[in-house]
Amino acid sequence: MANWLARVLPSWLSRSKEGEYRPGPYLLSDGVLSAKAGAILNWWQSGYSLQPYSEGGAMVEACVSAYAQTVAMCPGDHWRKLANGGRERVTTSSLSRIMKRPNDYQSISDFLLNLTRRLYDKGEVFALAVRNERREISEIHLMRHGHGLVADDGSIFYRLSGNEIVERRFDITDPIPARDVLHVRLHTPRHPLKGESPILATVLERAMAGAALNQQVAFYLNQSRPSWLLETDQNLTAEQTRQLRERWEEQTTGENAGRTPILTAGLKAKSAPTTSQDGHLADMLKLTDQGIALAFRIPLQILGIGGTPFASTEALMASWKASGLGFALNHIEEAFGLLFGLKGQPDEYLELNTNALMRSNFKERIEALARGVITGIYAPDEARAEEDLPAVEGGHGKMPRVQQQVVPLSYGTEMKPPDPNKAALPAPAPEPDREEDDDAGRSFDDFTRDIDARIAQLH
Structure with missing residues (x-):
């Protein structure tokens, strides 16, 4: 294994001087060209083609598909913040x-x-944005190929290609300004406008898995039989050895596979011993899969x-959203926002x-909504809207509600009963006794005569 790694690593880690021959694989814009093809x-014209950043595999396909299919499941909404702290869907x-x-x-x-994907x-x-007469984006089209161009004044343009429908509808031969191009890219170690895939970090793991699987393919093409050794006590010349080998392969491979060969001249057939390293193939493939998933x-x-x-x-989904999936969603959202x-x-x-990722998890979803309603976070109508149910008639589900025993923290100081040790308020004064009143029993005429007498005294 160490010798094999020593042969592989220099071919893609070492750097050659400019103009000097360098053995493959060769990194091109659309993939990797193997050393044999290079x-x-x-x-x-010789039957070779570019491989998407070296050899693919089931694990790489599973990782890329997991992101692509999961993001495609999430519906997008345009939101705007309100002055009261809430938000509204635009x-x-x-x-x-x-x-x-x-x-x-x-x-x-x-x-x-x-x-x-x-x-x-x-x-x-890359994606091309097409605007209408009001300069609003009315269409957006994915493009397979594109690269950025930087003008002398720093303005950014793009050359796009790789969409047969767009190429027949619009003229995209001229550079397209950046305001009309959706460019989502991962980390850019070589150029600010050139993103690179995490697949590049898994080249060694995939090369190791490819070498191991190719060996197993050759093993099973040989009908899962290990190689044989032909032993004899006689001294054979090189020509005799070659003839015996060809005769053995003729009788045991191809159309004659499975037939019984007849050995002469003291020859003995003995299967080649297998080493303990061959039994570690599954463990090695498991480690390579873990490395790809980690990348x-x-x-x-x-x-x-x-x-x-x-x-x-x-x-499980929360763990993924807190790491790789959360970044992917936010990265795409911000690119659209730009x-x-x-x-x-x-x-x-x-x-x-x-x-939408929890659509099939009905029990946990309903339990979360029920707890949100009981604790006053959701109004009943809001929780029902999450399940695409209509609002309660009469407006009875608009207001959030809590249980009666849920009281504010100020209850202990502002709403407790009065202290019995405080002095009681003075009792109100008693009403005057009507029997001691001199005016009791007098009529209106009596009061009139009394007023006239007082006026006469003044004159």
Whole structure:
């Protein structure tokens, strides 16, 4: 194994001087050309083709498909923040229309599936935005190929190709300004406008797995029989050895496979011994799969391998969203926000709703909504809307509610009963006794005569 690694590593890690011959594999814009194919000038006419960043495999396909299919499951919504701290869904913007139907030949699921797949397969993805008479984006089309151009004043343009429908509808021969191009890219170690896929970090793992699997393919093509050794006590010349080998292969391979050969001249057939390293093939392939999953930041349980340390599907998805999936969703959201000129979080943004990933987990979803309603976080109508149910008639489900025993923290100081040790308020004064009143029993005429007498005294 060490000798094999020593032969592989210099071929792609060492750097040659400019103009000096360097053995393959050769990294090109659309993939990797093997060393054997690179030695042939017209390699494309000799049955060779570019491999997408070295040899593919089931594990790489599983990782890329996991991201692409998961992102395609998440519906996108245009949100705007309100002054009261809430948010509202914008349904009349060009972004909201694009997230329902990006063009006339793709659904949004098709669009996000291929966008995410190319992002992780090639490290970047391009899409052409077409505007209407109001300068609003009305269509968006994925392009297989593209590269950025930087003008003398620093302006950015793109050359796009690789969409047969777009090439017949629009003239894209001239460079396209960056404002009309959706360019989603991963890390850019070589150029700010050139993203690279995490597949490049798995070259050694995939080369190791490819060498092991190729050996097993050759083993099974030989009908799972190990090589044989022919032994004899006689001294044989080189010509006799060659003839015996050819005679043995003629009688045991091809159409004669499975027949019984007859040995003469003291020959004895003995199967080649197998080493203990051959039994470690499964363990080695398992380690390479784990390395590829680690490069893509995917839990092994998402791919259907490994143990089950998570108690629920929600916990498993939460772990993935906290690492690789969360980054992928946010990265795509921000790229759309840049293309459509959104203000960004938290004022105005695109959100790919991950609640759709819990669609099949009915029990945990309902328990979470019920707890949200009981604790007053959700109003009943809001929880029902999450399940696409109508609001309660009469407006009885608009207001959040809590149980009666849930009281504010100030209850202990402002709402407790009065202290008995405090002095009691003075009793109100008693009403005057009507018997001691001189005016009791006098009529209106008596009061009138009394007033007239007092006026006469004044004169």
